Amino acid sequence: MSLDVMPLDFALIWAATASLIAGITRGFSGFGGALIFVPLVSAAFGPEVAVPALLIVDTAMTAPIVTRALPRCTWGEVAPLGIGAVLTVPLGVALLKQMDPTTLRWCLSGLALALLALLVSGWRHSGQVRWWGSLVVGAAAGVFGGAAQMSGPVVVAYWLGSRHNATQVRLNLFGFFFIATLASALAYALGGLFTWQVLKLSLLLGPLYAAGLWLGSHAFARASDRHYRIAAYVVIGAAAFGSLPLFDALLRH
Structure with a gap:
């Protein structure tokens, strides 16, 4: 669907709503924006537009935070974790360009649901993870980050599974995403993914994402560790369910 002739239809309203909610989630938890933005906006415009659009919007709007x-x-x-991600982002970009979009979205939804089950089960690790273990976690995150800007779930499961409080998890996430975003931006540029259509969609959705970031950041200041974890679980579950390709028919009416 071309933005040059695109009317203000349900698909654009869907994408705009997803952008606002994604911004709120990212501002509150430090992650989760991609879990909402990429699958839902991909349903309207395809992953090769939604993924680089999120990178542009999120990088620009989260810079002060x-x-x-x-x-x-x-x-x-x-x-x-960042080093591991940098090494495998190109693999994720290759998947984005070559994998069937619907199949990719099913995989991403499945990943989100699997990690949610792991977190809700109460699993925790000792926190004494060797450096190579962190590299493996980062490498897995890099693949999903390159494919869909969804490196967050893997890293969130890793850090929420430790004894860190919500504030430190959120700070570490921003640091990790800073490294992963730089790697993804270079790979997307080399892969020719920053198209004119991507730029126009970014300009349309950016203000709503920014408004969401502001709301989410202010909400986090009033949240407890328990509320943070519950919010993280809800975000992962809702995004995984809402992004299932089963609902694509709604966008065609």
């Missing part, structure tokens, strides 16, 4: 968060990250934990 990221700048404040970077000095407060636990870089000894963030760096190995």
Whole structure:
């Protein structure tokens, strides 16, 4: 669907709503924006438009938050994950360009549901993970990040499975996403994914995403650790369910 002739129809309203909710989620939890934005906007415009559009919007709109968060990250934990992600982002980009879009979306929804089940089960790790273990987690996140800007679920499961409080998890996430985003941006540019259609969609959805970030950030300041975890679970579950290709028929009416 071309934005040059696209009317203000249900598909655009769907994408705009998804952008607002994604921004609220990202501002509150430090992750989850892609879990909502990519599958839902992909249903209207396809993954090769939705994924690079999110990278542009999220990078531009979260810059002030990221700048404040970077000095407060636990870089000894963030760096190995970031290195692992950088190494595998190109593999994720290759999947984005070559894999059937519907199949890719089924895989992403399945990933989100599997990680939600893991978190809700009460699983925790000791927190004493060796450097190579962190690299593996980062590498897995890099594949999903390159394919759909969805590196968050893997890393969130890793850090929420530790003993970190909500504030430190959120700060570390911003640091990790900073590294992963730089790698993804380079790979997308080399792959020719930053098209004129992507830019126009980014300009349309960016203001709503920014408004959501502001609302989410202010809500986080009033939230407890328990509320943070519950919100994370709800975000993952709702995004996985709502993004199932089963609902694509709604966008064709």
